[in-house]
Amino acid sequence: MSRRPSSFESHHMGRKTLQSEVILEEWNGSSSSELRKTAVISAYPSLLIQRSGSRFRLVGRRFFDAFVPEGFPSSVTPDYVPFQIWDSLQGLSTYIRTMLSTQALLSAIGVGEQSATVIGATFQWFLRDLTGMLGGILFTFYQGSNLDTYAKMWRLVADFMNDLGMLMDLVSPLFPSAFMLIVCLGSLSRSFTGVASGATRAALTQHFALQNNAADISAKEGSQETVATMIGMAIGMLLARITMGCPLAIWLSFLSLTLFHMYANYKAVCCLSLTSLNPQRCSIALQHFIQTGQVLSPQQVSEMEHVLPTWASSWSLRSIKLIHTHVRLGARISSLHHTEMKELLRLAGASNNKEKYLLVERKATISVIVQKDATANDIFQSFVHALVMAYVPDQKSRHLESMSWMDEHYEGFIQKLKISGWKTDRLLSPSICWRANWTCSPMDEKID
Numbered sequence: 061m062s063r064r065p066s067s068f069e070s071h072h073m074g075r076k077t078l079q080s081e082v083i084l085e086e087w088n089g090s091s092s093s094e095l096r097k098t099a100v101i102s103a104y105p106s107l108l109i110q111r112s113g114s115r116f117r118l119v120g121r122r123f124f125d126a127f128v129p130e131g132f133p134s135s136v137t138p139d140y141v142p143f144q145i146w147d148s149l150q151g152l153s154t155y156i157r158t159m160l161s162t163q164a165l166l167s168a169i170g171v172g173e174q175s176a177t178v179i180g181a182t183f184q185w186f187l188r189d190l191t192g193m194l195g196g197i198l199f200t201f202y203q204g205s206n207l208d209t210y211a212k213m214w215r216l217v218a219d220f221m222n223d224l225g226m227l228m229d230l231v232s233p234l235f236p237s238a239f240m241l242i243v244c245l246g247s248l249s250r251s252f253t254g255v256a257s258g259a260t261r262a263a264l265t266q267h268f269a270l271q272n273n274a275a276d277i278s279a280k281e282g283s284q285e286t287v288a289t290m291i292g293m294a295i296g297m298l299l300a301r302i303t304m305g306c307p308l309a310i311w312l313s314f315l316s317l318t319l320f321h322m323y324a325n326y327k328a329v330c331c332l333s334l335t336s337l338n339p340q341r342c343s344i345a346l347q348h349f350i351q352t353g354q355v356l357s358p359q360q361v362s363e364m365e366h367v368l369p370t371w372a373s374s375w376s377l378r379s380i381k382l383i384h385t386h387v388r389l390g391a392r393i394s395s396l397h398h399t400e401m402k403e404l405l406r407l408a409g410a411s412n413n414k415e416k417y418l419l420v421e422r423k424a425t426i427s428v429i430v431q432k433d434a435t436a437n438d439i440f441q442s443f444v445h446a447l448v449m450a451y452v453p454d455q456k457s458r459h460l461e462s463m464s465w466m467d468e469h470y471e472g473f474i475q476k477l478k479i480s481g482w483k484t485d486r487l488l489s490p491s492i493c494w495r496a497n498w499t500c501s502p503m504d505e506k507i508d
Contacts (some may be wrong), residue, residue: 096121097242123260127283135271139333143264144281146328148288150219153321155292161229164245171174173439184240192243195251205491207259209338211330215264218256219325225250230314256344267334329367333359335481338488339443340365343384345477346447350465355476386450390492391427396420404429408498417442418498419449421458426450432495436486443487444470 065214086099100110129135196464207214228246232239248503265274265281299479303309335358344361348354396404400420407418415433416438431437449462477484 071141086200092435114292127280127287129273129276129280131271131273135273136268136277136384137270137333139331140268140277142331143328144284146324146331148284150294150304150321150324150328151285151288152295153317154219154222155289156296156299157226157314157317157321159293160303160310161226161298163300163304164233164310165229184243187240188243188247192247192251192254193400196255199255200251203256207256208263209488209490211260211263211334212332212365214256215260215329216325216367218253219262220257221249221319222253225253227314227318230310245359257362264332267332267336326367330362333357333362336483337440337477339384339387340382342443343382343447345453345482346444346473347381349384349469349473349476350448355473355480355482357480358482383447383450386424387426387428387443387446388422389428389439389446389489390430390494391422393429393496396422396427409500415441415445417445418496419446419459419462421449421455430492430495432497434495435464438488439489439492440484441466441470443489444473 079433082103084101085097086101087097097112099112102108102110133141203214225246225248228242228249232242232246235242261281265278268274268277299313303313337345341361345356346363348356393404400422404418404420407420416434418429419442420427420429426449428446430442434442445462445466448465449458452458452461454461459498474484
């Protein structure tokens with residue numbers, strides 16, 4: 061008599077007939093856009109592992125990951141690669157020239173000469189470093205809060221001051237009587253470089269970071285700089301060896317590398333398309349919006365932005381009228397004249413306490429008086445209002461026309477800025493040290 065299969069056996073037999081082949085894949089990569097299949101594992105009819113891609117390719121990818129941020133290129137802005145290329149080239153030229161200037165400096169101190177004393181050379185080196193430290197503190201005190209505002213310009217200034225410092229080191233042996241003065245001035249110049257370069261680099265790192273990966277970008281930038289340093293030092297030592305005893309060759313090499321260094325720095329800064337709004341970028345975007353009703357993208361504004369002082373910019377850029385130079389943000393009320401103070405009091409009395417700022421025209425300059433509890437958004441609005449007021453040609457109707465424009469177009473301007481990729485949460489401006497407060501209360505009228 062045959063036995064009828066149980067329900068468990070029937071279910072198990074059903075599973076056997078429905079069994080399918082399972083394939084397991086292995087992928088490698090730091091981001092979804094950069095994943096590569098490295099292996100395929102299957103269990104039917106027997107365990108089988110199929111590897112794809114060579115081991116050398118995997119090692120090369122690991123080596124590449126040591127120099128680029130995780131998730132590259134989607135984790136950084138599009139201007140990251142061109143900036144890093146030019147920045148690495150300028151760094152390479154810097155380290156080559158450092159070997160030439162250091163060789164000249166050591167020979168001037170007396171290295172290799174029997175008449176030179178250890179204590180004398182130590183004191184000269186100490187005095188040189190001390191001057192640089194004090195210079196760095198003073199520069200931070202006077203310009204520390206302005207480095208974010210004009211990061212591009214200060215980046216160029218930092219490298220120019222570094223070039224000047226190395227030039228003084230190279231010149232110092234030619235003037236033995238003024239050796240310490242020249243060396244200290246060179247150290248002072250380089251101290252400005254250290255402060256400005258470090259601060260602007262931090263601002264640029266924040267700009268490049270699209271996935272809150274500023275620390276990773278900074279670490280990988282350190283790896284890139286280390287490689288550039290090693291290559292530059294090797295080439296610099298070779299060049300110093302070749303040009304030893306030939307001042308003309310040393311100077312030709314140094315000046316040629318300096319010109320290339322300045323060019324590479326300029327190209328690196330021009331590659332940047334910063335999305336933060338400083339006074340100059342805000343002025344360019346606002347003027348174009350008033351004229352056309354459209355907002356320029358960060359890349360378009362970067363092509364019109366002055367990265368050098370106005371007197372050093374090209375004629376094409378000089379023709380662009382920048383109205384932000386006619387606006388003074390955070391003016392001191394006690395510095396105003398009596399007529400200007402009367403006008404300020406009239407405006408304070410007429411204000412409805414909605415805007416936390418007052419605008420006063422003074423000698424073709426719009427002074428912005430900021431209230432003591434004004435927020436970052438209030439400061440941004442006050443600056444835009446001042447730019448609109450400075451743009452109006454008729455001085456008699458400036459207040460009325462600028463207020464009308466703000467009521468009708470300000471919100472639309474902000475929305476279009478956000479759509480174009482601009483950050484509108486704050487204005488990158490120098491710190492506002494002077495503020496004010498005003499209240500308006502009714503006066504008791506005397507009744508006879």
